[in-house]
Amino acid sequence: MGSIMEASLFTRKLETEIGGGVQRLKSQGHTPSLTVIVVGNSPSTMVYFKNMAHKGVELGFYVELRKVDDSVGSAEVLQLIHRLNDSNDVDGILVGLPLPKEYDVESILHAISPDKDVDAFHPFNMGQLMIGKPRFIPATARSIIALLENYGVRIQGKNAVVVGRSTIVGKPVACLLLQRDATVTICHSKTVDLINYTREADILVVSMGRPKAITAEYVKEGAAVIDVGINHIEGKIVGDVDFDGVRPKASLITPVPGGVGVLTTLMLFDNVLKAARLNVERL
Ligand SMILES: NC(=O)c1ccc[n+]([C@@H]2O[C@H](COP(=O)([O-])OP(=O)(O)OC[C@H]3O[C@@H](n4cnc5c(N)ncnc54)[C@H](OP(=O)(O)O)[C@@H]3O)[C@@H](O)[C@H]2O)c1
Incomplete structure (x- = not known):
């Protein structure tokens, strides 16, 4: 009979490591932050991202859910991404998937700065992974x-x-x-x-x-x-x-x-922490 691989056995260690990293950055005056863009009104999607945000806040991150009405279209979402890319206060950007089908998913995901692309969807980050030098790993x-x-x-x-x-x-x-x-x-x-x-x-x-x-x-x-x-x-x-x-x-x-x-949510926030460290180095 196979043994069950229980993720919960080592989540505490991971949470302690991530939480410690967050506190170190906070002591340098920078609160690591994630902005999640959620397009549309699907209650199950919202519940998923609210739970994710809750975990992030528990770990010490600043997490902002930016709810966008699904009538606004790709252009407005792209503008929002450009503003977030330019903000020094935003370390990581994530777009909730799936997007409504009239949205241009590829151009939206690729508009996120590779430095803030904590889901690792940008071709640059995918390429880095492919050549064995990953920066963010999905x-x-x-x-x-x-x-x-x-x-x-x-x-x-x-x-x-x-x-x-x-x-x-x-x-x-x-x-x-x-x-x-x-x-x-x-x-x-x-x-x-x-x-x-x-x-x-x-x-x-x-x-x-x-x-x-x-x-x-x-x-x-x-x-x-x-x-x-x-x-x-x-x-x-x-x-x-x-x-x-x-x-x-x-x-x-x-x-x-x-x-x-x-483990997935914790790994995502570990990516946000990494993005925050890179952001602090650049500032
Ligand atoms: N636990 C987590 O953290 C996590 C994260 C992400 C996703 N998920 C879950 O994982 C599942 C898969 O999601 P995903 O985003 O990786 O994949 P996806 O985009 O839903 O695509 C499914 C993949 O499975 C292949 N497939 C479908 N039917 C098949 C069959 N009968 N035989 C062989 N291959 C088949 C498809 O082949 P084609 O390419 O040929 O269509 C495709 O590559 C979903 O249930 C999703 O909710 C869980």
Whole structure:
């Protein structure tokens, strides 16, 4: 029976480190700050970002939620981003996704200054990650690597299979695994016979957005299985992995909720702290 990788076991240490970094900057007269632009009126999106803001404030950050009516359009959001880019008081900028479909997502995300791009969506930051010199690493990808490392999973030389090729999870985590000398395969919806790949995985990272799609037959005996999925089914949150079916076969497995997602917010604020340090150096 596989052990459960509980993120909560090391969140306290991470919170202490981040909180300490925040206090050091405050003692130099700078309060690290994040501005989140939330377009539209989706109550669930607002709840998500309010919870995130709450955690940031708890850690000592100044967090501002800038709610924008979805009728304003891309041009106004771009103007807001330019103002935030120019403000010395703003260290990190984040745009809530998904944006309403009439918005030009790419130009909005790419307008954020690479120095304040704490989600690491800017081509400059993606390029830095690709060449192995990351400045900001997307928070979920960082969380996945942190879980593997904290549970002593050897990455070097292992077969790592990532199911999902999103810019926010699949591609960056594949990149980080490759940099740690895993042999990496990225699968997606057009992959033929997915099972032939996943069954070879010593490390299986699943970020598909398909509830319980990965069942025991997809998993190699003894694999470390990281489930990134967050799916809302009948009032419950479930992952992309059939936890109960897969656990007996895996050596390690993340729960949903309680796994990757727990760390993602902390990793994001660690990126904000880094952005704040860079900002202070520039001032
Ligand atoms: N825990 C966290 O911190 C966190 C953070 C971000 C996202 N998430 C969750 O993770 C899940 C995935 O989100 P995401 O943004 O990474 O991905 P996404 O943009 O939703 O895309 C899903 C990916 O899965 C692939 N896929 C879909 N069906 C597949 C199938 N049957 N076989 C193989 N591949 C398939 C897609 O392939 P194509 O590219 O070919 O379409 C795509 O690359 C969601 O549930 C999301 O809520 C969690």
